[in-house]
Amino acid sequence: MRQTVHGRRVAVTGAASGIGAATARKLIADGWRVACLDRNIDGARATAGDRGICVPIDVADEPSTVAAFAQVREAFGGLDALVTAAGVIETTPFLDTSVEQFRRLFDINVIGSFLSVREGAKQMQPGSRICMVASISSYTGGGYVATGSYATSKGAVLTMMKSCARALGDKGIAVNALAPGFIDTPFVASAMSDPVRRAQVVAAVGKVGTAEQIAECAAWLISPGADFVHGSTLIADGGVLMH
Numbered sequence: 001m002r003q004t005v006h007g008r009r010v011a012v013t014g015a016a017s018g019i020g021a022a023t024a025r026k027l028i029a030d031g032w033r034v035a036c037l038d039r040n041i042d043g044a045r046a047t048a049g050d051r052g053i054c055v056p057i058d059v060a061d062e063p064s065t066v067a068a069f070a071q072v073r074e075a076f077g078g079l080d081a082l083v084t085a086a087g088v089i090e091t092t093p094f095l096d097t098s099v100e101q102f103r104r105l106f107d108i109n110v111i112g113s114f115l116s117v118r119e120g121a122k123q124m125q126p127g128s129r130i131c132m133v134a135s136i137s138s139y140t141g142g143g144y145v146a147t148g149s150y151a152t153s154k155g156a157v158l159t160m161m162k163s164c165a166r167a168l169g170d171k172g173i174a175v176n177a178l179a180p181g182f183i184d185t186p187f188v189a190s191a192m193s194d195p196v197r198r199a200q201v202v203a204a205v206g207k208v209g210t211a212e213q214i215a216e217c218a219a220w221l222i223s224p225g226a227d228f229v230h231g232s233t234l235i236a237d238g239g240v241l242m243h
């Protein structure tokens with residue numbers, strides 16, 4: 001018999017906006033019990049509505065992340081899935097990039113993913129699933145809008161996904177990554193507000209995706225239907241990489 005997702009418990013980081021918000025909304029609509037985690041608590045509350053819960057978190061901060069996942073455990077009694085979508089972009093050209101900027105990206109995109117998976121996995125049983133949001137810039141090294149420091153941080157997320165898959169696989173927890181291409185969210189809105197830049201990007205990538213399209217992929221990766229998928233990366237980029 002096919003397993004249902006109804007009543008399963010999931011935490012989504014970055015749930016206030018863009019891909020995380022679209023994912024959380026889809027999961028709520030599909031019948032999941034959803035914890036919307038974000039440092040933007042008003043945004044997380046708006047996503048959660050009256051069917052989910054919202055929890056403040058700064059994923060780059062260890063005490064904040066530990067406390068946020070403790071709050072989720074208190075509310076749900078554990079987790080069946082996690083989507084790590086909190087992240088920041090960096091558009092500063094390579095030669096102008098400061099160590100401070102580079103570290104900020106790593107604190108949020110890399111350490112933030114690590115802490116979220118560590119704390120989420122502690123309250124999971126066998127059969128649970130984790131989806132870590134990376135980026136196709138992990139493969140391209142940047143370009144289009146994001147620059148090298150961002151791409152490097154997402155490359156680290158992909159490598160971390162594999163090590164998490166190795167570490168948690170024995171416990172029956174599946175870990176995969178999702179690598180979106182260019183997606184129209186507030187994340188890239190400032191760069192895309194320039195019509196010339198937008199035209200260049202669209203010419204380079206062919207098309208720009210939506211957060212809802214990526215939410216479909218995240219929802220599948222944490223669904224029972226993906227139960228033989230482990231340690232893999234799903235690229236959703238409209239055909240840019242043909243990887």
Ligand SMILES: NC(=O)c1ccc[n+]([C@@H]2O[C@H](COP(=O)([O-])OP(=O)(O)OC[C@H]3O[C@@H](n4cnc5c(N)ncnc54)[C@H](O)[C@@H]3O)[C@@H](O)[C@H]2O)c1
Pocket residue numbers: 013014015016017018019020037038039040043057058059060084085086087088089108112133134135136179180181182183184185186187188211
């Ligand atoms: N938009 C794209 O083109 C694209 C492409 C590939 C990958 N991604 C990745 O998808 C993820 C989501 O991006 P998006 O486009 O939805 O961006 P977004 O800016 O719309 O949403 C990101 C969310 O993360 C939250 N966040 C940022 N730092 C945080 C922190 N320290 N603690 C808690 N929450 C924090 C923000 O408040 C925001 O709600 C990111 O990891 C990004 O790298 C985006």
